[in-house]
Amino acid sequence: MSPNKCKHEQIQLDTSPHALTIPFQRPPHPKRLAAATPSGRVPQSLHPSEQTLAQTFPGPLVLPDDALTLDPKEPPQSLRSWIRSDQRNPLTPDRQTIYVAPFPTISSSLSHLEEQTVPTTTTATTTADRLLKPPQTEDVISYLKAFYHPLPVHPLPTTPSFEPWNKSSKSKSKYIGLKIGNNTVTRIRTRPCPDQVFQGGQLNLDDILDAALEALPGDAYALVMLVGQDLYEDEEDVFCCGRAYGQSRVAVVSCARYCPLLDGDGGGISLNSSEHGWWPAAHCKAFVDSVCGDPGEGGVDREVAKGWPVGAAVDAVVGFEEEEEDMEGVWFARLARTVSHELGHCLCLDHCVYYACVMQSTAGVAEDLRQPPYLCPLGRGDAEVVVRERYLALRRFWYYAWLGRRLEVMDRE
Known part of the structure; x- marks a missing residue:
């Protein structure tokens, strides 16, 4: 040492x-x-x-x-x-599943959104650093299965996708669309990143939460959406990592600011x-x-x-x-x-x-x-045996x- x-x-x-x-x-x-x-x-x-x-x-x-x-x-x-x-939503046999929406795919006409996942800081600009692999949806699902054992945790059946808000939109329009399955496309506001840590700008967190509400499956207890892009909530924010509408059972979390290259x-x-x-x-x-x-x-x-x-x-x-x-x-x-x-x-x-x-x-x-x-x-609040099973399941992930x-x-x- x-x-x-x-x-x-x-x-x-x-x-x-x-x-x-x-x-x-x-x-x-x-x-x-x-x-x-x-x-x-x-x-x-x-x-x-x-x-x-x-x-x-x-x-x-x-x-x-x-x-x-x-x-x-x-x-x-x-x-x-x-x-x-x-205010607590009851867990029932018909509504007990936690769904995880994978990181949205990006339409080819919105390639600038990729820039919202790569920091522009000094330590993050080398070729090697750009190859740092971000967290994977399947690993998050496995973790949540352990953390919230014995609740079932599954990927959302359809992968979200970022699409142009309309056909006449320019590549860096102030709006983009977020489509989830056959649901209508939700308009997502965008803005430049105030601290310029992400060159491609930021997406509005509240708009993405609205899309999550539209996509909530009927048998879901909760839905969490994973996002690779930087987010903001209010105009006064520099950024926001995540938020939940607890009573509405939806949450959105971005991994952008947790990148270790920013430390x-x-x-x-x-x-x-x-x-x-x-x-x-x-x-x-x-x-x-x-x-x-x-x-x-x-x-x-x-x-x-x-x-x-x-x-x-x-x-x-x-x-x-x-x-x-x-x-x-x-x-x-x-x-x-x-x-x-x-x-x-x-x-x-x-x-x-x-x-x-x-x-x-x-x-x-x-x-x-x-x-x-x-x-x-x-x-x-669970029985001791459930807590023990949860701890045993978590040992593969952290702090053995x-x-x-x-x-x-x-x-x-």
């Missing part, structure tokens, strides 16, 4: 010192325990200590400019309130330190203290934490830093985390304020990468060390 590499000597288990300077108040341990039960109450026999739970599920970091810093009053959602929500080179990722820029390395206490400018509490020695799920994950990432980075794997992992998050909204899961969790809100790509890929105890230790802890509980 390079002598300049951080050794992550202490792990941050609680919120950062910065969180104490803003109105954010993480619910205390007893309320977190109660919030994770269907009844809203916890039997005395099931009271794990705060540190025992944090060994697997640390608190949200809440760093400067994070979502909980910008909106510290985001209301918590307990498991009981999720169960009782009248440290614009594109919305501004990392204080690239080696701390993703989970679990972001839980290094030295990194948290440096960002906050103030040493705080909530740390534990890494040697002490080796047998814990979070400690095993940090140990694994230290070893990973010594090896050549799998850039295609990193790209896929980033996309998969956001797809599982947006589909969580289709399942009526709100943003989480209790733990570092895949359902945390994020204020940008950098915060996205610091969020863990797992659901915290409040997202585990965290999952292995988590399964060991479950065996002891």
Whole structure:
């Protein structure tokens, strides 16, 4: 390992010192325990200590400019309130399938859309970099089958396609069409990319969500559309990676800004330190203290934490830093985390304020990468046997060390 590499000597288990300077108040341990039960109450026999739970599920970091810093009053959602929500769409035998719409094909007359998938930054302009393979739809489907086990996950029967909006459209018209199967073509607004990271411009996210609503199959519980192009939502946005209309059961996610070629080179990722820029390395206490400018509490020695799920994950990432980075794997992992998050909204899961969790809100790509890929105890409304099967299925995709230790802890509980 390079002598300049951080050794992550202490792990941050609680919120950062910065969180104490803003109105954010993480619910205390007893309320977190109660919030994770269907009844809203916890039997005395099931009271794990705060540190025992944090060994697997640390608190949200809440760093400067994070979502909980910008909106510290985001209301918590307990498991009981999720169960009782009248906005939650019921899963039924006739409507339980998650569909994944593949990346749309591109009409030959719209070849400029290919430019919206290739960054124009300095590190992304060499021939070798242009050959970096983006995430594949079939891999996303396999991941979701594990993450949302036992729900069925299938590709949408028809592949979407970008078409000219009308025959008289110029190659770079302000509108293009998105066709899905035999449905009518939906008009998609386009605009130049404000930060010029993608030369071909951007597509409007809301318009694509409208197309997804039109294409939602009758037996679908939810539909997520994958897009390779850069997206925007509002005119004030620089870009947007994804969004869900949760109650309408549709989501759209773009992989464009998650391309590792953008790391440290614009594109919305501004990392204080690239080696701390993703989970679990972001839980290094030295990194948290440096960002906050103030040493705080909530740390534990890494040697002490080796047998814990979070400690095993940090140990694994230290070893990973010594090896050549799998850039295609990193790209896929980033996309998969956001797809599982947006589909969580289709399942009526709100943003989480209790733990570092895949359902945390994020204020940008950098915060996205610091969020863990797992659901915290409040997202585990299923029977323990289902959770175990889910973890076993996920081990082929990510963080074998965290999952292995988590399964060991479950065996002891």
